[in-house]
Amino acid sequence: MGLQNVFAEGFLATRLEHVVNWGRKYSLWPMPFGTACCAIEFMGVVSSRFDISRFGAELVRFSPRQADLLMVMGTISYKQAPILKRIWEQMCEPKWCIAMGACAASGGFYDNYSTLQGIDEIIPVDVYIPGCPPRPEQVMHAIVKLQEKISGTGRPFSIPPPIIATEIKKTAT
Amino acid sequence: MAKSVVEQLRQRFGNALLETADWRGDEVAVIRREELVSICRWLKETPELALNFLMDICGVDYPERSQRFEVVYHCYSLATGRRIRLKVRVSESDPVVPTVTGVWIGADWFERECYDLFGIKFAGHPNLKRLLTYEEFEGHALRRDYPRNKRQKIPTPDPLIS
Numbered sequence: 001m002g003l004q005n006v007f008a009e010g011f012l013a014t015r016l017e018h019v020v021n022w023g024r025k026y027s028l029w030p031m032p033f034g035t036a037c038c039a040i041e042f043m044g045v046v047s048s049r050f051d052i053s054r055f056g057a058e059l060v061r062f063s064p065r066q067a068d069l070l071m072v073m074g075t076i077s078y079k080q081a082p083i084l085k086r087i088w089e090q091m092c093e094p095k096w097c098i099a100m101g102a103c104a105a106s107g108g109f110y111d112n113y114s115t116l117q118g119i120d121e122i123i124p125v126d127v128y129i130p131g132c133p134p135r136p137e138q139v140m141h142a143i144v145k146l147q148e149k150i151s152g153t154g155r156p157f158s159i160p161p162p163i164i165a166t167e168i169k170k171t172a173t
Numbered sequence: 174m175a176k177s178v179v180e181q182l183r184q185r186f187g188n189a190l191l192e193t194a195d196w197r198g199d200e201v202a203v204i205r206r207e208e209l210v211s212i213c214r215w216l217k218e219t220p221e222l223a224l225n226f227l228m229d230i231c232g233v234d235y236p237e238r239s240q241r242f243e244v245v246y247h248c249y250s251l252a253t254g255r256r257i258r259l260k261v262r263v264s265e266s267d268p269v270v271p272t273v274t275g276v277w278i279g280a281d282w283f284e285r286e287c288y289d290l291f292g293i294k295f296a297g298h299p300n301l302k303r304l305l306t307y308e309e310f311e312g313h314a315l316r317r318d319y320p321r322n323k324r325q326k327i328p329t330p331d332p333l334i335s
Contacts, residue, residue, distance in 0.1 A: 078306075078307070078310075078325050078327060078328060079306070079307055079328065081327045081328070082327060082328060082329060111321075111322070112314075112321075113306075113314040113319065113323065113325065114305075114306065114314070116327070117324070121327075122327065
């Protein structure tokens with residue numbers, strides 16, 4: 001049984017936008033803007049044990065002109081801020097941004113004279129990852145969330161219901 | 174063991190020493206600002222002392238003192254392994270210390286850092302610009318009265334090549 005039987009008429013009607021976004025979400029090219037330890041964790045995400053190529057996002061580019069996903073990983077100081085903004089502006093549309101870790105998302109515990117309190121003060125952010133640093137699973141979850149946002153199927157600001165201890169117990173027994 | 178560095182300093186620059194301390198070989202001398210450069214040069218160039226390595230320059234803010242700021246010079250001798258700490262006190266209204274870049278060239282960035290974070294000026298410094306923060310930064314971040322939650326204007330980048 002082939003596709004011919006499913007689509008007896010021989011064609012499939014869809015929206016171009018839908019197909020394009022389907023392509024986009026499985027071929028994200030991340031640009032790592034790593035300024036701290038979160039960037040080290042990102043190496044784990046890229047490497048074989050966790051392997052973001054399973055989500056189509058393994059082609060890490062070190063030029064913003066070749067990337068469509070900016071991953072900001074680490075503390076951004078005021079001095080670093082204009083550099084980050086410039087890099088974001090150098091990326092071609094469509095583009096997305098993930099703020100990885102507490103520092104990129106909010107300044108983290110660096111509530112001081114030198115640190116930008118979250119990169120959303122200067123560039124738009126699609127997905128925030130909490131953690132110091134986040135687990136690789138969280139980064140993959142963020143990529144899945146971003147894929148949902150790109151395809152328009154996800155609720156961008158929804159979070160999965162928390163698994164509470166009793167439920168874990170139930171599944172374990 | 175030879176005489177302590179503080180002891181030798183007192184013999185040579187008795188009038189310039191305001192306070193001294195020697196606690197378990199940890200020698201400190203508070204000196205007059207006017208004599209700073211000549212003392213530093215003497216410490217470095219006297220062969221038996223040879224304090225040829227300026228390890229760091231720190232600023233300290235004591236808001237309750239009339240001489241509010243203190244600049245601390247940590248000197249070390251690569252030849253003898255001895256150390257001495259020199260302190261210079263300045264007031265908020267006249268926070269100027271002569272530069273020691275003529276003695277130790279490595280003082281350049283230490284003094285810039287101290288100027289950046291405490292606002293202490295180093296007279297005669299060849300390039301007294303902020304080092305860690307940036308030109309548009311308002312205030313001096315390590316002063317005790319710097320507001321903890323103050324947010325700065327996001328800067329324009331300083332051109333590295335101009």
